[in-house]
Amino acid sequence: MDPQKDSIGQWKDVEARQGIADLSFELMPEPIEGSYIIEVKKFRRTLRHEFTVERHFLPQYEITLEFPEIITFLQEKIQVKVCARYINGYPVSGFVNGKIMFKINDLFEHFLVAGNLSNGCSKMEILIQPFNLYSRKCAAFFEITDAGTGNLLEKSAECKIVKKITxxxxxxxxxxxxxxxxxxxxxxxxxxxxxxxxxxxxxxxxxxxxxxxxxxxxxxxxxxxxxxxxxxxxxxxxxxxxxxxxxxxxxxxxxxxxxxxxxxxxFYSRSNSYFSISKHRQELVCDSELDVNVDYIIKALSAQEKHDLDVFYLVMSRGLIVTLKKKTISVGGSEGTKGHLRLSLLINADISPVARLLVFTVLPDGETIGDSAKFQVSKCFRNKVSLHFSVAEDLPKSHVSLDVHAAPDSLCGLRVVDRSVPTPQT
The missing domain is CATH 2.60.40.10 (Immunoglobulins)
Structure with missing residues (x-):
């Protein structure tokens, strides 16, 4: 439906391929500006999605400003970088003027800066020690003038001044x-x-x-x-x-x-018996193997006699049990009540992106002891896919191909965005 709530397109009895329906609708050359609504109906369920059509005038170039978000009151200087590039990516030639303000109660202290652009950028090291940094806020305003056209664009940023330095x-x-x-x-x-x-x-x-x-x-x-x-x-x-x-x-x-x-x-245990899984803080790499150490203390069994104890461990991911195995350990006797065991986990697409390991056992008196740990796994896919343009850079209106490689019968989705056409949302 268009912004006037008129129906402008419809599909019936749509069949999905591998759970995905790919449809397209071409708007008129001068569409009505406003919010459009897409409705999908299946049985008694209705899903709605909105998108907006609006007129957007492209700037000839855009400015990026690197200005610290936080300044401590002991700092003596800050680094500032201002860059300007045309929408085709080429640097702007021109000059920059800026103003940095420190707010003290209802008054402002100003600091003016100026410079020329070198390869589209201007880097500045600004001494701030002379200013009263007991204020809580500061702001920066920069404007760049294109030397060729005289066009001017502005960019601003704000920062906080804090007394807590760590x-x-x-x-x-x-x-x-x-x-x-x-x-x-x-x-x-x-x-x-x-x-x-x-x-x-x-x-x-x-x-x-x-x-x-x-x-x-x-x-x-x-x-x-x-x-x-x-x-x-x-x-x-x-x-x-x-x-x-x-x-x-x-x-x-x-x-x-x-x-x-x-x-x-x-952590409560009736017999003061425990398992403890050693944590792994880094993200696990696909198609690798991880050795996990598990410390244990078993006090529910006689220290004078040796016992064999079955320890079960399972790996879950996305709500499914991927692995369920067991190991037998000897406790008591000359082995004592403390020890550790090592488990080997295969890192693959089955446990991506998050895997949870559970280790547990049931003691002879019926008490269950265990521990669990969560592991972050890099995004693994069974079907490998690669994507690249035929050339990294080319002239306007040149023919460029996009090469996609994937396993046979793979359903691939593509989204192409023209980075030279910025929108308010991006």
Whole structure:
């Protein structure tokens, strides 16, 4: 239906191919502007979709502005980059004028910048130390003038000024701990501007143990830890992380560093027997194999006698059980009550994009113990497909072919977008 609610096209008794119906309708050369409605009816169910037809005038070129979203009040300078390109991708020759404003109460401090475009871009390093950065907001306004036509386009951006120069968070930590099995996790430390804080010491406090444990961040701002839970008892455990900072400039107020907190509760087991699956944080690659370590503590069996125990593990993905296998372990006797086993998982399209592993066993007294873990898997497809243009760049009105390669009888969908024709939605 068109914006005037008139029906302008209809299909009846449409048959789908592999669950997909591909239909097209050509609008008139000068269609009515407004919202159009597509209705699909099957039995008593009706689906609706709207699209909009509107007149859009293309700009001769567009501007991109790289301006920091967050500035800390200790920063001395910022990097700004302004670029302009024609809709065909070629750089604009011209010059740029800009204004950066820092808001203090109801007043603004201005800073003016200007420069020429080099290969369509202008990079600037702006000193901001002379300004009062105790304000909370700043804004930037830039305009570029095309040297050939004199046409002018503008671009603006806003940023926040924060006193908290770093932030911290616990990652990959469980909500529950299991007595006797190490409690593992990570602490991520970042600057408020987004970059990692590397090679610094973080103090990790544990409510069950006096003092603090020192952990050091790597080049990605991540510090890993492993805590002994043998003496944690049955109470909830509070973890807190903080970073110590010594301020040498006494005339400046101390900056604020973020802290992180986390609480873990005891995982209940009648016999204090547990499984614990080691987590794998990276996305798994298709057509590979992953070895998963599983720690266990079995206390429901006599330590003087040796017992064989069947351990089952299954892999689920998209609501289906993909793998169900078992392994036999020996517990008790000279083997003791602690140990670990290794499971091998095949990474393929059957478990993409998310796989869940469940490990469990039933003890002789009827108690069931287990653990589960989720793994992110890269997008795997049984049918491989490739797509490329015959040439990477060509002149206007040249003939360019699009090559698609896929397995026989594959149903392929294509969407081609002219990047030189930006729309309000893109």
């Amino acid at each position: 932030k911290m968070a616990f990652e990959d930590v469980e909500q529950y701990y299991k007595t006797g099995i190490p409690y593992r996790g990570q602490i991520r430390m970042q600057y408020s501007t987004g970059g990692p804080v590397s090679n610094v010491t973080i103090y990790l406090f544990n409510s069950m143990v006096p003092g603090a444990e020192k952990v050091i961040t790597d080049e990605n701002g991540i510090a890993s830890f492993s805590l002994d839970t043998s003496s944690w008892g049955s109470e909830s455990v509070s973890l807190s992380a903080m970073y110590q900072f010594n301020n040498k400039d006494l005339w400046r107020p101390l900056p604020i560093h973020g802290k992180a907190r986390h609480t873990a509760k005891l």
